[in-house]
Amino acid sequence: MLRIAVLVSGGGTNLQAIMDGIEQGRITNARIETVISSKGGVYALERARSRKIKTSVISPDDYDGREEFSRALLSEIKRLRVDLIVLAGYLVIIPEILIHDYRNKIINIHPSLIPAFCGPGYYGLRVHEAVLKKGVKITGATVHFVDEGTDTGPIILQKAVKVYEDDTPEVLQRRVMEEAEWLILPQAIQLMADNKIQVKNNKVYISGNRESN
Ligand code: GRF
Numbered sequence: 001m002l003r004i005a006v007l008v009s010g011g012g013t014n015l016q017a018i019m020d021g022i023e024q025g026r027i028t029n030a031r032i033e034t035v036i037s038s039k040g041g042v043y044a045l046e047r048a049r050s051r052k053i054k055t056s057v058i059s060p061d062d063y064d065g066r067e068e069f070s071r072a073l074l075s076e077i078k079r080l081r082v083d084l085i086v087l088a089g090y091l092v093i094i095p096e097i098l099i100h101d102y103r104n105k106i107i108n109i110h111p112s113l114i115p116a117f118c119g120p121g122y123y124g125l126r127v128h129e130a131v132l133k134k135g136v137k138i139t140g141a142t143v144h145f146v147d148e149g150t151d152t153g154p155i156i157l158q159k160a161v162k163v164y165e166d167d168t169p170e171v172l173q174r175r176v177m178e179e180a181e182w183l184i185l186p187q188a189i190q191l192m193a194d195n196k197i198q199v200k201n202n203k204v205y206i207s208g209n210r211e212s213n
Contacts, residue, residue: 002030002193005082007090008037010124012044014088014109017182018189019051027186030193033080036073038092054080060092070095077102084192087146088185091123094146104154104199106146107192109185111176113158114142118151128169128176139163139172141180143188145199154204156197157184 006015015035021027035048040057048055058076063069074097077085087094087108094106110118111127117139122130131139140160145153159180163172191197191206198205 002189003033003081003083004030004086004189005077005080005084006032006035006048006086006088008035008042008044008088009039009091010042010044010089012042012047012089013177014181014185015044016047017186018086018088019047019053021186021189023051027190028193030084030189033082034076036076038090044089066095070097074098074101084189085146086185086189089124093150096148099146099148104145107143107156107185107188108146108151108153109181110142110144110151111139111173111181112142113138113140113160114144114151114155118142120150122151125169125173128172131163132167132169132172137163139176141176141184143184145204154199154202156188156191156204156206159184 006018008015018032022030032053034054034056035044037045037057039059045055056076058073060066060069063072073095083105085102085106087106099106112118112131117127117130138160140158142158143156145156147153161176161179196207
């Protein structure tokens with residue numbers, strides 16, 4: 001049974017997709033041990049509590065410095081013997097000590113087709129604003145492992161989504177969530193639960209995929 005910690009900072013729609021996936025049997029052999037928010041009062045915490053999932057708030061603002069914050073986050077993750085850390089709308093930079101101890105065991109959902117529209121400053125609506133400003137016809141979402149960079153870790157899954165000329169950032173964000181994020185994040189968790197992912201030379205190989213035969 002894969003023990004998961006989901007890290008959130010906001011609305012928690014990706015958390016909801018994971019909880020629904022587990023409840024409806026689309027994700028098997030995995031369990032959310034805890035939801036950790038970087039700030040209090042966010043709706044993601046309500047979503048977790050409604051499913052009786054343990055929640056905690058570990059906010060950088062509550063600690064004297066990044067060192068103490070990092071240690072508090074790492075000790076909670078280790079205390080619960082977490083196997084996989086899922087960043088679902090988490091807006092805090094992951095401490096290096098966590099990346100080091102959980103190499104290729106932290107995954108993130110990013111609302112674009114990396115390497116496009118990613119990196120420092122590209123999060124939430126800003127991503128979709130940049131997509132519309134550039135006028136690309138296809139965007140999408142990416143699940144990737146978290147490394148020391150910003151949105152630079154090995155790519156696990158991606159899904160493309162059409163961009164329409166009359167899209168607003170909000171409409172496009174919703175489509176990317178519905179048609180991509182909420183599908184590929186649960187799929188990536190299932191692949192981890194089934195131990196089907198290997199990383200070689202910073203690239204992901206999924207057993208059972210055509211390329212890996
Ligand atoms: C989404 O756009 C997601 O792609 C990004 O954070 C935003 C909010 O996600 N990672 P959620 O609704 O809090 O899951």
